[in-house]
Amino acid sequence: MNLARARLLAQGWGSVEWVEAGLREALLKDGRGLLESLINDPALPVAEDASRPGEKCTCGVERQVDSVFGVLKVRRNYYYSLSAGGGRYPLDEALGLIEGSTPMLARLMTRAGAQSGFAGAAEDLRVYGGVQVEGRQIHRMLQQTGPAMHRAWEGLPAAALTAPLPVLYVSVDGTGVPMVPEALIGRAGKQADGSAKTREIKLGCVFTQHATDTEGQPLRDPSSTTYLCGLDSAEDFGGRLRQEAIRRGMGKSKKVVFLGDGAAWVWEIGRVNFPQAVEILDCFHGREHLTELVEAILGADCPRMSQRVESWESWLWEGQVDRITQAAGRHIRREGACDAQQAQTQLAYFQRNRWRMRYGLFRRQGLFIGSGVVEAGCKTVVGQRAKQSGMRWSEGGVLNVLHTRCALLGGQFDQCWDNARFQTSTNLLAA
Numbered sequence: 001m002n003l004a005r006a007r008l009l010a011q012g013w014g015s016v017e018w019v020e021a022g023l024r025e026a027l028l029k030d031g032r033g034l035l036e037s038l039i040n041d042p043a044l045p046v047a048e049d050a051s052r053p054g055e056k057c058t059c060g061v062e063r064q065v066d067s068v069f070g071v072l073k074v075r076r077n078y079y080y081s082l083s084a085g086g087g088r089y090p091l092d093e094a095l096g097l098i099e100g101s102t103p104m105l106a107r108l109m110t111r112a113g114a115q116s117g118f119a120g121a122a123e124d125l126r127v128y129g130g131v132q133v134e135g136r137q138i139h140r141m142l143q144q145t146g147p148a149m150h151r152a153w154e155g156l157p158a159a160a161l162t163a164p165l166p167v168l169y170v171s172v173d174g175t176g177v178p179m180v181p182e183a184l185i186g187r188a189g190k191q192a193d194g195s196a197k198t199r200e201i202k203l204g205c206v207f208t209q210h211a212t213d214t215e216g217q218p219l220r221d222p223s224s225t226t227y228l229c230g231l232d233s234a235e236d237f238g239g240r241l242r243q244e245a246i247r248r249g250m251g252k253s254k255k256v257v258f259l260g261d262g263a264a265w266v267w268e269i270g271r272v273n274f275p276q277a278v279e280i281l282d283c284f285h286g287r288e289h290l291t292e293l294v295e296a297i298l299g300a301d302c303p304r305m306s307q308r309v310e311s312w313e314s315w316l317w318e319g320q321v322d323r324i325t326q327a328a329g330r331h332i333r334r335e336g337a338c339d340a341q342q343a344q345t346q347l348a349y350f351q352r353n354r355w356r357m358r359y360g361l362f363r364r365q366g367l368f369i370g371s372g373v374v375e376a377g378c379k380t381v382v383g384q385r386a387k388q389s390g391m392r393w394s395e396g397g398v399l400n401v402l403h404t405r406c407a408l409l410g411g412q413f414d415q416c417w418d419n420a421r422f423q424t425s426t427n428l429l430a431a
Contacts, residue, residue, distance in 0.1 A: 028130050032069035039095070040075050049090040055079040061089070066101040068108065068131055098422050099141050105131065107417055110145045113138040114404040114413075117388060145422060146400025152420040153228075153407050154243075161249045167209040167218075167367065168253040170245050170274060171374035172237075172266055174200045175382050180392045199395075201382050201402065203229045204241040205374045206248045212366040225373060226410035227381055229402045231395060238269035245274070259371040261285045262353060281356035282371035283316075290316055290324070293346035297331055299338035319361055321354035381409055 038044065051057050058078045065072045076091035098106040108131065112121035118135035125131040176198030189196025207225040212218050228244055230237050242250075250256055258277040260266035262285055270279055294308050315323045325347055337343040350357070362369050385405055386398055407416045 024130055028069050032067070032072060035067060035069055036072050036074070039072065039091070046076075046091050046094045048088075048093070049077060051079055052081070054083055055081045055087075063092075064100075065095070065097060066105055066133060066137075068102070068105050068129065070132065072102075096422070099137070099144050101133075101137075101141070105133075106141060106145065106422075109133060109138045109141045110149070110404060110417070111408060111413060113142045114385070114401055114408050116385075117391075142400045142404065143397070145420070146396075146404050148420040148422050149407060149413075149416050150399075150403040152416040153403065153412060155419065156247060156412065156415065158247050159249050161252055165208050165210075165249050165253040167255045167257060168245065168248060168250055169207050169209065169257045169259060169368060169373070170204070170241065170250075170270075170277065171206075171259040171371050172202065172204040172241060172269055173261065173371065173374045173378050174202045174263075175378040175387075177201050177382065177386045177398055178392050179398070180394050183393070183395050199231055201229055201231060201386070201398070202234070202237045203227060203374060203377050203382060204237065204244070205377050206241075206245050207373060208248070208253075209366075209368070216363070216366055218366050218368045220368075220373065223411055225377075226412065227377055227406040229382065229399075229406055231399065234265040234269055235272075238273045241269065242273040257367055259368065259374070261371060262289070262349065278362075278367070279356045280362055280367065280369055281353045282375075283357075283359055283369045285371075286316060286353075286357050286359075287313060289346055289349050293324075293328060293343065293350070296339040296342035296346055297328060297337045302338075316357065317359055319358040321350050321357050325350050325354075377409075381405055 056079070058080070060075045061078045062073060062075050065074050074091070076089050078087055078089055080087035096103045101109065108125060108129070109121070112125055115121065116124060118139045120135075121138050122133050122135040125133060177200075178197055179199045183199060184196050187196045187199070188194055189198070191197060205225055205227050208221045209218050210221055226244065226248065228240060230240065232240075245256070256274060256277040258270040258274045258279050259282060260270065260279075261282050267279070270277060290312055291309055294305055294312065298305050298308060312324050312327070315321075328343070328347060331337075332340070332343060359369050382402060386393060386402060404413070407413045
């Protein structure tokens with residue numbers, strides 16, 4: 001402390017950062033010593049720390065334990081049973097160690113590993129907290145904690161609602177994630193040889209809306225979005241998504257809206273699991289198909305194309321899909337189409353989805369007409385963590401990370417962690 005004071009006096013406030021760093025290191029060292037003393041105190045009672053019939057005890061077996069203060073040297077008793085063919089360390093169970101780390105450090109490692117790549121997560125812990133762990137340790141930690149976190153997420157209690165929800169939204173989308181070869185066996189893909197490099201991660205989200213702004217635009221309730229993901233079939237994923245919507249209060253919602261793009265599997269999830277919901281096709285996908293329709297009729301180089309798109313887009317914005325298809329049909333009958341097959345494909349798209357494209361009505365009701373929340377989720381929940389350069393995932397590896405990331409970005413991480421069961425025994429030190 002005298003050295004720090006002398007440096008401050010000599011160099012002024014420019015040395016405060018040096019002092020802070022030194023103080024943090026000193027506090028970590030003191031914390032490490034105090035925690036070691038507490039854990040190694042022979043007077044501290046530990047549950048089940050006594051020989052059972054047929055067990056032989058070896059006292060004071062030393063091991064290193066990683067903690068937020070650094071590496072601890074812990075001495076504990078080992079009980080071995082010849083008949084059982086194994087042994088146990090009661091202190092390890094009492095401390096709730098996970099992968100050789102204290103619960104607090106395990107929580108931080110799991111959180112960091114869900115937020116960033118494993119190497120980056122290790123660096124973040126070092127810089128922000130002075131915690132020295134390696135990226136491979138965080139990788140192993142997620143393999144241990146990920147399944148328990150997912151089970152805890154599935155067991156979350158229903159949302160406590162004091163009043164019915166005005167609008168509850170459900171939205172789903174998918175995005176490809178690069179996988180190791182073992183996870184792609186027998187799967188067709190878009191490579192030249194028909195093989196696949198990715199697997200589709202399905203992402204669902206649930207959020208709520210209570211109000212609109214002064215111009216009647218919908219406002220998503222702050223911190224109301226929760227996520228779930230999976231590699232499972234659309235049928236299984238849809239059932240899980242329905243359970244999340246029920247947990248979030250779907251049964252007490254005045255209106256349920258199902259938002260999606262034009263994929264058949266998306267609407268099948270809606271049909272089976274949300275039959276009473278108002279289905280809305282993402283307006284930006286609708287606009288893309290409108291452009292493709294006009295291009296198929298007039299040709300991409302036609303000077304009238306932009307004008308026609310603008311004219312028909314105003315009809316689309318009002319939900320006048322029949323007006324669009326009728327105008328397109330008249331043009332095709334009179335003048336033909338540059339690409340007749342593509343024109344018919346796009347006309348069928350609009351006819352099939354016209355009741356999902358009543359945008360004028362939906363806007364007057366103050367509803368969202370775009371699936372931007374789930375599309376952004378594909379980028380933030382999945383893409384930013386699982387689609388970085390050079391990444392290749394096993395099925396379990398990517399799900400352990402993304403299930404945990406869903407809990408983290410949905411504001412449920414701490415609740416899931418507190419409810420998770422990482423070991424067969426969760427008893428703390430005996431009273």
